[in-house]
Amino acid sequence: xxxxxxxxxxxxxxxxxxxxxxxxxxxxxxxxxxxxxxxxxxxxxxxxxxxxxxxxxxxxxxxxxxxxxxxxxxxxxxxxxxxxxxxxxxxxxxxxxxxxxxxxxxxxxxxxxxxxxxxxxxxxxxxxxxxxxxxxxxxxxxxxxxxxxxxxxxxxxxxxxxxxxxxxxxxxxxxxxxxxxxxxxxxxxxxxxxxxxxxxxxxxxxxxx
Numbered sequence: 001x002x003x004x005x006x007x008x009x010x011x012x013x014x015x016x017x018x019x020x021x022x023x024x025x026x027x028x029x030x031x032x033x034x035x036x037x038x039x040x041x042x043x044x045x046x047x048x049x050x051x052x053x054x055x056x057x058x059x060x061x062x063x064x065x066x067x068x069x070x071x072x073x074x075x076x077x078x079x080x081x082x083x084x085x086x087x088x089x090x091x092x093x094x095x096x097x098x099x100x101x102x103x104x105x106x107x108x109x110x111x112x113x114x115x116x117x118x119x120x121x122x123x124x125x126x127x128x129x130x131x132x133x134x135x136x137x138x139x140x141x142x143x144x145x146x147x148x149x150x151x152x153x154x155x156x157x158x159x160x161x162x163x164x165x166x167x168x169x170x171x172x173x174x175x176x177x178x179x180x181x182x183x184x185x186x187x188x189x190x191x192x193x194x195x196x197x198x199x200x201x202x203x204x205x206x207x208x209x
Contacts, residue, residue, distance in 0.1 A: 010183070011195035013155075014202040017162055020181050021155070021202065023195045024132070025188040027053025029060040029091050031132035033183065036093030037119040038134045040065065041104045042076040045141035053185060054139035060090035065098065078102035078111055079118055093132070097122050104142045109153040112137075116157030124165050124177040133158070134185035151194070151201040158182060159205065 013021040024031070028038035038057055044050055050058060050066065058065040061084070068074040074082045080100035087096050099115045101107060116133060123131035135154065137145060162177070169176040186194040 009191065011191065013184075013195065013198040014206075016159060016202075016206075017166055019162060019179055021158070021198070022181070022183050023186055023191060023198055024183050025186055025191045026132070027056050027185055028093070028096065028132065028134045028136070029053065029057040031134075031183065031185060032092050033130040033132045033181070034094045034128035035097065035123040035126050035131040036091075036095070036134075037097045037099060037123070037131065039099045039101045039115055039136040040069070040074075040076045041101045041107075041137075041140045041142070042069075043104070045104050045143075048141035050139055051141075052136075052139040052187065053134055054136045057091070057096070060088065061096075062088070074098070074100070076100040076102065079114055081118065081122065083122070095126060095128075101137070104137075104140055107137065107142060107148070109148045109150075112148060112150060113153040113157035113160075116154045117161040120158045120161035120179075120182070121165065123182075124162075124179055127178055129178050130181040130183070131179065132183040132185055138187075149201075151197045152204065154184065155198065155201050155205055 008024050008026055011023045028036045038054055069076055077100045082098040084096040099118055101111060119133050165177050168174045
């Protein structure tokens with residue numbers, strides 16, 4: 001493995017509340033983080049097979065994701081979760097969370113925002129110092145995403161959940177989150193464009209405040 005492969009480019013988005021947000025061209029199976037998050041629909045669009053990073057994760061897990069869904073143990077319903085705390089050697093992350101997104105035909109920005117809130121909360125509760133998030137919508141054949149404002153809603157969900165956990169810590173009701181790094185997974189061809197879009201969305205959210 002080359003140095004480039006082992007240390008993929010990390011493009012910054014911005015920092016808030018002690019957490020640095022960035023973009024990296026890797027998938028949920030290969031994210032070198034404490035807590036890697038992927039999403040999964042109840043079924044793929046028009047019966048297509050899963051692809052990309054979600055397929056790599058499924059294969060690294062011995063195809064257990066699709067098997068559990070087929071057998072009815074994990075339906076992929078909205079905000080349903082599957083936590084893997086002992087991933088096999090083919091998975092780089094120390095733990096993997098899969099979040100259900102429901103029916104792909106009804107996906108909207110609010111559901112994606114909710115998924116990022118769940119991801120952030122669960123990463124903090126796990127005690128992660130680093131996390132990665134993959135929406136996985138393209139991997140399921142959901143390509144009509146222009147109207148979802150994905151970068152804005154995902155950042156908004158992450159930041160909202162982070163601030164809630166910090167407020168709990170400030171009130172003395174829980175320990176302060178250990179999280180320091182939050183990465184969004186993207187495909188290599190989209191890396192530069194995604195970083196620009198995320199950075200613009202990040203700046204816009206703070207201007208709105």
